[in-house]
Amino acid sequence: MSTKNIRLEVMQAIEPQVAGFMEDFLIPIEDIWQPSDFLPDSQNDRFLEDVEELRGESKELGYDFWVTMVADTITEEALPTYESWLMDVEGVDQHSGKDNGWSKWVRAWTAEENRHGDVLNKYLYLSGRVNMREVEITTQHLISDGFDIGTDRDPYKNFVYTTFQELATNISHKRVGQMAKKKGNALLGKMCTIIAGDEMRHHLAYREFVKTIFGEDPSGMMLAFADMMKKKIVMPAHFLRESGGTIGTAFENFSNCAQRLGVYTAMDYIEILKKLNAYWKLETVRSLNEEAEKARDYLLKLPARLERIATRMKFPEDQYRFKWVEANGMV
Ligand SMILES: [Fe+2]
């Protein structure tokens, strides 16, 4: 049987469990937080005063902080790219007439994610600290440019990617929240922390999908995991550009900024890999074929190898000037 057919069979075999995963890892719509819970209420007479207060608190935060907030927001705002990509994965089927569990998952996941870009965008707009038009141009570019995360339509590779990426975004939102809190901006701190909480639940869900696939097709899953790590997990915004810029150029500058601020670093990447190796109990996966045994070996040795490389990595110290944040916002 071809690899593609095996994957489809495995996805169909797991499909009846997806409703349970949704119950375990997603929060009912009526109970979950909404962007309005963290923003000044425009129906309230105090609205303008509350906005004034928000703007006052925003003044305490520096240039690098706003660049990171903008890049995180744009990454969230490119959600149409992620939803259409995941809807196209082998085994996710919204057309078969019965609307399978996987497509329901993708929609419900998207619906939760959609609140992230929404709340961040509104906050940025009210803060008065960023050039919204430049932010909007970059967002439009990013959605138009799409992405290529090297997963193809393969569910195994896509779930490795999402497992990894949800934890990466959990880390970066959490750190941004801590920075805001430290500067006395409690509301923004809370907002970023609650977004980070969503990302964690999503991470746990995708991690469970992969674990379940390991039970069904251990060799196939191991090979897919190794393949993704060989290619490296690229960030969803790797095509990021500013107005007038070429594809991907802004992303490199932003990564340097995130590394310098300690919001998301090469060491975080390695820590995530270690956690995945441990949770999926790589050492004890049974009945692997010869090729998959080699892949396991590669994965178990990879964290140490990456650590040696990371210690030698150098990042430019000078601040690149993004168009998103005005020069008078420099601190
Ligand atoms: Fe998100």
Ligand SMILES: [Fe+2]
């Ligand atoms: Fe996410």
